Amino acid sequence: MAIDSRHPREIRAEIRSGKLAGVTAGLARGFVQANLAALPREQAYDFLLFCQRNPRPCPLLEVTEPGSPEPHGVAPGADLRTDLPRYRIYTDGQLADEVTDATPYWRGDLVAFLIGCSFTFEWALLDAGIPLWHMEHGKNVAMWQTTTECRPAGRFHGPMVVSMRPIRSGDVAKAVTVTARFPSAHGAPVHVGDPAALGIRDLGRPDWGDPQPVGPGQVPVFWACGVTPQAVALASKPPFMITHSPGHMFITDLPNSALAVL
Amino acid sequence: MAIDSRHPREIRAEIRSGKLAGVTAGLARGFVQANLAALPREQAYDFLLFCQRNPRPCPLLEVTEPGSPEPHGVAPGADLRTDLPRYRIYTDGQLADEVTDATPYWRGDLVAFLIGCSFTFEWALLDAGIPLWHMEHGKNVAMWQTTTECRPAGRFHGPMVVSMRPIRSGDVAKAVTVTARFPSAHGAPVHVGDPAALGIRDLGRPDWGDPQPVGPGQVPVFWACGVTPQAVALASKPPFMITHSPGHMFITDLPNSALAVL
16 A cells, blocks of 8 residues: 655645545555544534444544534644545435535535544554554455444434454454554454354455455454444434545544554 | 442432432442533533543543433433432522432433543552552542633633642652543543643642642642533533532442443
């Protein structure tokens, strides 16, 4: 994977101008990337509460003022309408448009939620010497909808989505402690070793992403996934929602280490 | 300090019946205690967002459904109207009453916020062999309003309140790592060693609680304090609010270790 080590401000400027339009994996190495979900103020309390009650799949990094596209806390000066490479526009839970500039769709009552992303803990795993098959092979991580229900909040309810990474059994404990340091990026695994306990029937057929082989001596390790809040929000069919397109994340000014609690 | 090691359910039943009416320090050893702030739904979004933006002073453990006095997530079956020993009732930011049963004041639009408390990390410090002067001497910890502003949210804004514990300089690093494991109980210190940096002029004169001597070879260590959300909520003069009385906390069913991230 090509690595772009410039500061997030420079990279966001190129995204804003249209020079960069692809997925953000490998961009701004060492900086936190985030999932975006922007909802009308009327749905914002329930969604904020849903995130508070389900911090593993929905770790909140930032919630903007209604109508403001600037995420003061994580990237002062950035503009959430233009600084992501690609957006999805949903009306009544249906995909209505996919755009590279969300300005025409922005509304004065929108509240933007930025939610932590597994990129942060994947760098931590790599730095700890734990190889990740999907990154070595240029694939997307494998993801499943589970039979584990999130704790509901108002209109929002639904199952937790998890991502799976095959980890060498001797590395499992290290993988747990390394990722536990980053609760704002999904934290420690939610499950180790038994797909059936999560209602996953076939490790070879993920619901999203690419299949990954679980080799001899490897254990399937499951982390809560940032696809959860989007899937849950969509299932409740909010009248209007803007999200990032898969893989086209918002790049913050926070170094990954800023999310470490220890 | 006398230690009562029964399960929180038994202790809450005695509080509910009026048999126990004092402060909760030392009760239900090993279980998480919480600050209470109950506000009308109309102010709940701003307060929830305030807590999300200020997780060190306002670590949220639970937010109830509007009108429901049951904190499902942390103490199923408990009743927040009766299971704390003492409550304060505020109207327009003024203390209106102090009661041992909040049932007559409960309203169908109230949302209860339970916020982590330093009792959890104090047990962790003691378990790690770090003595705490105020506990050894049966005093309240010393607290100050700082010049550090919280990040505002809607109608809620105000300065962070901190508590201070004198720590032997050789124990400071251990005190940091031990408490960092508990972000839901204020986490790591927000400052070590320089009261002036927080706008604290006289360590001998706290704004709340009792003075504590900082002996030779000791360093003043400051943690964000759960008095912050109450002080901030009151400063914004909400039309109605119910809180616990100082020291008279809600005892949850969560073991302290359940809050440890690592």
